[in-house]
Amino acid sequence: MANVNMSTSASTVDGTRPLPAAPEITRVRRVARGFKRNWQLYAMLALPLAWLIIYQYVPMWGAQIAFRDYSPQGGFAGLHQADWVGLEHFRRFFNLPNFWTVLRNTLVLNVYALIAGFPLPIILALALNYVGRAWFRRTVQLVSYAPHFISVVVIVGMLFLFVARDGVVVQFLQVFGYEGGGLMEEPQYWKSLFVWSGVWQSLGFSAIIYLAALSGIDPTLHEAAILDGANKLQRMRDIDLPGIMPVAMILLILNMGTLLSTGFEKVLLMQNPLNMSTSEVIDTLVYRLAFDSPFPQFALATAVGLFKGVIGLILLVAVNQLARRLKQTSLF
Amino acid sequence: MASHATRDTGVDRAFNITNYLILFLFLASVAYPLIYVLSASISSPQAVINGEMWLWPVDITWEGYRAVFNNPRIVTGFQNSLFYTVAGTFVSVVLTILAAYPLSRKDLAGKNVIMFLFLFTMLFGGGIIPTYLTVRETGLLDTRLALIIPTALSVWNMIITRTFFQVTIPDELLEAAQLDGSSDFRFLWDNVIPLSGPIIAVNALFYAVAQWNTYFNALIYLTDQDLFPLQLVLREILVQNQINFDQMTDVTEMMRRQDLRDLLKYSLIVVASVPVLIIYPFVQKHFVRGVMIGSLKG
Structure with missing residues (x-):
């Protein structure tokens, strides 16, 4: 999509190419006439476009403070007075004592979440698809979607209560001889607590898309399989699973595109000084440098954020390319 | 949707039972924390801390809600x-x-x-x-x-x-x-x-x-x-x-x-x-x- 747009806009702006004059004029005239006839459409777009420019593109332009000696006191006016320092802030970021820890945490946490969150919604959808009783099916759906609507603060609040020293999870573990304290203070459990509470929350809602894919499977396949004497397990394995695999692969690949930024709001809430060694990720480092420090370092924080943004963009484009190729070779 | 079967074979019956079992497990593991919170919100705090309250409310009290709405x-x-x-x-x-x-x-x-x-x-x-x-x-x-x-x-x-x-x-x-x-x-x-x-x-x-x-x-x-x-x-x-x-x-x-x-x-x-x-x-x-x-x- 991006490439197409680039090329069309380039051919209109590009004046060096020796184009015949006549078509160029009619083209301009046609655009002008189109604009005149559709001016109300542009009027509708005015507000959203103004919003887009102010709150999306102005910040992108402001991201140049990552390359400047900018102090937090200056507004945008101070931005131009700040000297260029090149890649100095990036160098400082790479030389931070916890740089490698933060990078590793970010990757491990997201890969863990991606893998752990992948199979369960598929199993749920496959199982739901063979439920004859409509009320049971609807009950399971209703209950399993519910956590999706609970706020991240409440989820973390529940988690804190459950895994506290006297919480229900620790009580349960004590039956099996566990003798430690609250789990949130133990860095080695932190990632698992983060990931599995996330799986609990998103499981049901993630199954929706697989249920849709299952309902799109040609029923004659099932009928033919039944005539051939296939049982339900064989039909699930040989018809349903292959039927939703393309969707699953595309979702998996697309999710890899956001590999650096899963659940920042939740990570921030779940952090405490004791678990920081396993919980600090790039996004929370940005927050800490800018808003949670006696000396707010806006320029450094912006550089860290920009580093993540650029890597993320590359990942996303690569992954999209991959998904597109897969889509062409797959069933649909 | 997928219930095209006219008559279930033995394998199918086993399949159905396993299927319901799996779904019940899903249902229980999603619902349990929600029920627990609901019950704990009206149970005496002692019963919650010593594990006496594990599913349904024990020693019902509305103190918690009173404190919430008075804050x-x-x-x-x-x-x-x-x-x-x-x-x-x-x-x-x-x-x-x-x-x-x-x-x-x-x-x-x-x-x-x-x-x-x-x-x-x-x-x-x-x-x-x-x-x-x-x-x-x-x-x-x-x-x-x-x-x-x-x-x-x-x-x-x-x-x-x-x-x-x-x-x-x-x-x-x-x-x-x-x-x-x-x-x-x-x-x-x-x-x-x-x-x-x-x-x-x-x-x-x-x-x-x-x-x-x-x-x-x-x-x-x-x-x-x-x-x-x-x-x-x-x-x-x-x-x-x-x-x-x-x-x-x-x-x-x-x-x-x-x-x-x-x-x-x-x-x-x-x-x-x-x-x-x-x-x-x-x-x-x-x-x-x-x-x-x-x-x-x-």
Whole structure:
């Protein structure tokens, strides 16, 4: 999509190419006439476009403070007075004592979440698809979607209560001889607590898309399989699973595109000084440098954020390319 | 859907039993924490701490809920969140339609360029610091607008809405209206909006739930406690464990308060989640539809 747009806009702006004059004029005239006839459409777009420019593109332009000696006191006016320092802030970021820890945490946490969150919604959808009783099916759906609507603060609040020293999870573990304290203070459990509470929350809602894919499977396949004497397990394995695999692969690949930024709001809430060694990720480092420090370092924080943004963009484009190729070779 | 079988064989019967078993496990593991919180919110704190209460309430008490509704910060937060949700959803839906409708029109010159401007922001952004500076420069810091304007439009919702318009508004309808001399604004108001009930519902729900549940923007944009949304108050109480009871006089009173603290947390979790959880079963189909239209595009 991006490439197409680039090329069309380039051919209109590009004046060096020796184009015949006549078509160029009619083209301009046609655009002008189109604009005149559709001016109300542009009027509708005015507000959203103004919003887009102010709150999306102005910040992108402001991201140049990552390359400047900018102090937090200056507004945008101070931005131009700040000297260029090149890649100095990036160098400082790479030389931070916890740089490698933060990078590793970010990757491990997201890969863990991606893998752990992948199979369960598929199993749920496959199982739901063979439920004859409509009320049971609807009950399971209703209950399993519910956590999706609970706020991240409440989820973390529940988690804190459950895994506290006297919480229900620790009580349960004590039956099996566990003798430690609250789990949130133990860095080695932190990632698992983060990931599995996330799986609990998103499981049901993630199954929706697989249920849709299952309902799109040609029923004659099932009928033919039944005539051939296939049982339900064989039909699930040989018809349903292959039927939703393309969707699953595309979702998996697309999710890899956001590999650096899963659940920042939740990570921030779940952090405490004791678990920081396993919980600090790039996004929370940005927050800490800018808003949670006696000396707010806006320029450094912006550089860290920009580093993540650029890597993320590359990942996303690569992954999209991959998904597109897969889509062409797959069933649909 | 998949119940084409005329008669179940032995394997099928085993399959069905396993299937129900698996689903019951799913159901139980999702429902248990929810039931536990609900029960703990009306059980005596001692029974919760010593494990006596594990599913249904024990020694029922309403102290927790009384403490929640007597806490002025929670009540203010609740009212603020209601305001942010209603006002924010309205602004967001209007902006989304104003962007989505023109971009759904085939005859809009420059459509692809404008579309690209929107799409690009899904791939890349300036980051939280430059966004914060922009919000500061536009004078929204520490105002209610700070929670409404900067996140007013979701490009994802806009694309879903645009797809809906492209699919459901027939070209003939537009041509007929144009022959009658109807302007684009008139057509949008008289013809498009009345046909767009489902997509407006999807949008309103997505925006409202997101607005009700978020805390981060409030954390960095607001310092005035009177403006805090509920989620920020929840963060202080549930996550940072800061509850301001009045003066604590003696030791037994303090003990009681310590117990009350957890009880209040459980009650607060229920109070904060109930508005959304009560509404969602009635609008579930809209959510599902929203996800479907989204996947259609993806």
